[in-house]
Amino acid sequence: MGFTKPDLPEVVPEEYLALPLQERLAISTHRWVDYGFGTAKIFFLIYAIKLVFFYALPGIIITTATSGLHFWEVDTWWDQPIIYQKLIIWTMFLESLNLAGAWGPLTNKFKPWTGGFRFWSRTGTIRLRPWTWVPGTAGTTRTPLDVGMYFLFLISLVVALVAPGGELEDSAPHRLIDPKLLIAPLVLICLIGFRDKVVFLASRAEQYVPALLIFAILPYASFATMIVAGKLLIVVVWVGAGLSKVGLHFVNVIPVMVSNSPMLPWKSLRRANYRNYPNDLRPSKLARFMADILGAIGEIAVPILLLFSVNRTLTVVGVVFMICYHLFIISTFPLAVPLEWNLLFIYISIILFVGFPAGDGYSVVDMNPPWLILVIFAMLIFFPVLGNIRPDKVSFLPSLRQYAGNWAVGLWAFAPGAEDKLNRLTKRPIPPLIDQLEAIDVPREWGEVIGDFGLSWRAMHSQGRGVYSTMMRFVQDIDLRRIREGEVMSGICTGFNFGDGHLHDENMIAAVQEQVRFDPGDVMIVWAESQPITRFEQDFKIIDPAVGVLAKGTWSVRDCVNAQPWLPDGPIPLNITWTSDPKRFPLGVS
Structure with a gap:
């Protein structure tokens, strides 16, 4: 990795871009292990x-x-x-x-x-x-x-x-x-x-x-009540995020984060988070330990301990753990780069739990009136509970699933020349990704390679295997199209992207279509909702902005996590539950 230049992949751009999607995914996902985005x-x-x-x-x-x-x-x-x-x-x-x-x-x-x-x-x-x-x-x-x-x-x-x-x-x-x-x-x-x-x-x-x-x-009400409510808020945020990491998705996040971290220079440690590089890129036992013990359990057990601890030593140890937890997140520079938020939470944990310890009159039993704690707790957990049962109704941010790996996602596949129509969005201060790269002196063909290699980030996560499987199975000319991450599309069309697929869902697609006027077939989009806690399936849609929703279906989360990122065994099974064209998108499992 260079200091001022990106670590470009060792490919010939024209030859690489001419490869089928599955072969490009194989190259880019294996390279991710050692270099991340480079x-x-x-x-x-x-x-x-x-x-x-x-x-x-x-x-x-x-x-x-x-x-x-x-x-x-x-x-x-x-x-x-x-x-x-x-x-x-x-x-x-x-x-x-x-x-x-x-x-x-x-x-x-x-x-x-x-x-x-x-x-x-x-x-x-x-x-x-x-x-x-x-x-x-x-x-x-x-x-x-x-x-x-x-x-x-x-x-x-x-x-x-x-x-x-x-x-x-x-x-x-x-x-x-x-x-x-x-x-x-x-x-x-x-x-x-x-x-x-x-x-x-x-x-x-x-x-x-x-x-x-x-x-x-x-x-x-009282000064102590305000402080205790502040403690309850940060603990709900911590525990909600921790609970969201319990499941099949989060363990896939850890290797991806570690591979992209600039703080880990040794390839051997990066590869240790995968089962058997280069043959098996699923998470290793080390990644499982980091996800389940240091991640999920640490983010649940330690905050609860802080909320009820009246032992100053135990409280300080808990605060130090949470400080290290947030420092680790900062060190990995996660893709939404919520660095300020993590630093703020470090300070909040210090002032609330060390500055106003429970044993000095700032515990949950000191809230006045006592019943207020139930009201505040109910208000704080309402959207996280609803959002995990009905993720289609609540953004993943109020659902407290910020980095749990269980996200709504989308991929846009542009036919040749169709992406240029985005320039019809006249009030769009951010140009398309390749144009941005070209503006900083990256040759256009290398911009395409960099953008394509960035897509391996999605494939390395569980739901990525689902959206790519849907693309491969139902978009017949997928190898000729240019694929863009929904996150990228949200950034250039709304000015903001934070990992939340609701920012580039049907509503944004319709708003873009009003101004851009894509022709039928210009763009094919696969969009998937987060997994609800009530079942191990994710719902997906196939969308043509010029036509609307073409088909709806589901895939198994277990199939996603068991598949390799580059899908060497082919697309995972997909179940079409509704279709506008039975010949093109036949009902049932395929």
Whole structure:
């Protein structure tokens, strides 16, 4: 891997691109084991610099300066709840600009490095409403109302961030943000959410809105109640994410993360996460240990221990474990690059559990009134429970399945020349992937190779074997088409991608089709929903934007995890449950 240049695969572009899809997958998935994306190291350094000098340091300076504190006097502010509050608002502000998570080249934004506010501050850009039945939300593009609410929301966050705060009735000597200042951002992000799920999800509202509600309401109950509710929130996030990793998917995530990590230079350790390289690229026992013990169990057991522990030593050990957990995630530079979120959670775990230990009056039994804990707990788990039972109804973010490997996914297969029609999206600040690469002096044929090799990331995950199997079985000219990840399409069409397939589902496809007007056959899309906890199947659809849904079906998750990433034994079994063309998509298992 070069420092300023990517580690390009050892192929002749024209010869490689002429190969059948299955052969290309075999080459790219085996190469992933040793190189991951092969990203130039300078990009990882840029993210590290950004995390420290554009997030952490400015955040500390702003929050301390506006709270009457000095950032160099760490002992005076590390356990001040107003700093905890303001760092959450600071992070939400950056997320809402798309300057935190899902930013930069690791999210396939090469030129420019951000979509976010460059989309959301302009009328006419694609807007995705979450529910068609909500009155006053019709349309697929942003209006002056949407842009106005977006700017007002950003301003309301800034106002709360720079306000000096003060002591409430029982919070002395701890300073807090004036709860009334949090009403405006709460109302505005909810109104935005009804009209535009992209901005709502990009702001990470599923985690920060509950925090703002806690800051806005519970100080009037008692200071201790607010702190305990904050503990309950972070524990639900941890445990929800941990529970989502229990299943068949998450173990496939570990080898992919490790192979792409710049912190692991030895090929032998990368290969140790696979059963038997190069013959068997399924996860090894080491990957299973990391997934089930260090991942799922560690993310469930340790947070519960922190919530109830009254032993200071045990609490500190638990906090250190969670710090190491988040540092490991940061070190792997996961594809949505939620680095700021992980660093924030490191600080939150320290201030809540070390700064306000349960044994000092900040345990769940100290909440006043006592029944409030049941109400808060029920509210916090509502969307995670619903989202895991009915993943089609809830984004994977409120479902707390951020990196569980159980995702809604999509692949777009463009006929020759059809991708150029995306240029009809006139209000689209980010060009198609290959055009971005060409703009940074990557020859076009190499851009195609890099884009194609990036698709191996999806194949290495469980649901990737399903979408590729569907492509191979039902898209007859698949070897002649150019395949693009749904994540890439979401980034260039909505300005944001975070691993959530609901951002590039039928709603986005329809919104793009309104402006682009693909002809029938120009694009074939395979889109699959997450696995619900009630069954070991995933639902998929085959979509032509110009025609609509062509077929629906299911595949077995067990078949996916048992298959090799490059499908050497052919596509996994697929069950077509509905079809618009029985000859082309025959009902039943094939």
